[in-house]
Amino acid sequence: MRKALCLIAIAIVSLFAFARNTASPTISGQYIETRSADVYTGQCFANGEMNTAGDQAIVAWHITDGSWDGVSLAGLNVVGAVKANATLGDPYGKPFPAKAVLFIDQQATPQQRQALINFAQEMGGELLRHVVRVVDTRIDMEVLQEHNARARVQAGEFVMVETRGITDKDHLCGNEATFYPPLTETTHAMPAVALTDEYRGRDLNSSWTLHDKRSAFVGTFAR
Numbered sequence: 290m291r292k293a294l295c296l297i298a299i300a301i302v303s304l305f306a307f308a309r310n311t312a313s314p315t316i317s318g319q320y321i322e323t324r325s326a327d328v329y330t331g332q333c334f335a336n337g338e339m340n341t342a343g344d345q346a347i348v349a350w351h352i353t354d355g356s357w358d359g360v361s362l363a364g365l366n367v368v369g370a371v372k373a374n375a376t377l378g379d380p381y382g383k384p385f386p387a388k389a390v391l392f393i394d395q396q397a398t399p400q401q402r403q404a405l406i407n408f409a410q411e412m413g414g415e416l417l418r419h420v421v422r423v424v425d426t427r428i429d430m431e432v433l434q435e436h437n438a439r440a441r442v443q444a445g446e447f448v449m450v451e452t453r454g455i456t457d458k459d460h461l462c463g464n465e466a467t468f469y470p471p472l473t474e475t476t477h478a479m480p481a482v483a484l485t486d487e488y489r490g491r492d493l494n495s496s497w498t499l500h501d502k503r504s505a506f507v508g509t510f511a512r
Contacts, residue, residue, distance in 0.1 A: 314511035316408070319351040326338040326342040329459070344372060348473055368428060372388050392447060
């Protein structure tokens with residue numbers, strides 16, 4: 290009898306775990322990322338940038354549907370600019386703790402504002418753990434052609450990102466691949482060329498303007 294009860298209890302726990310893992314996502318949308326090092330590259334190029342680049346990043350989310358902390362965030366945006374201590378993604382580097390500035394959609398209510406901050410920090414993990422400033426500003430983000438990785442995001446006068454898809458002309462050594470995965474959780478992500486990758490501000494003790502690097506991702510997320 291006791292053995293049967295134990296088996297029933299295990300079955301119930303397994304059922305709940307399966308239901309939780311297969312439940313529909315509560316929030317979803319589009320994602321854009323850039324870094325100061327190529328993410329679509331060959332081993333030799335990647336080695337050349339390690340410890341000399343890749344310690345800066347921009348991450349951006351557009352929520353198309355869903356809520357966080359019980360607050361609807363549909364239609365809103367949040368962007369993070371990051372300065373790390375080493376090349377992000379280098380398994381031998383020590384990029385954390387990093388410093389970050391969060392840019393919150395100025396259309397958000399006070400409740401939505403806090404939910405956007407919580408959402409970004411959960412999605413970003415260590416990347417956005419240490420936020421030195423939160424800025425409310427206008428954010429325009431659009432994925433023009435998802436399968437061609439054409440996208441654009443602008444956060445006030447602070448952040449500008451524009452991307453395009455990778456073509457044969459972007460193959461410099463012939464051994465290119467997606468060397469680094471995205472910095473945050475995605476459901477789909479395509480490497481892209483960052484036509485413009487720019488952060489202007491004083492809070493990270495660093496600003497940057499980069500052009501035409503194979504350093505971006507355009508994709509989707511769901512949690």
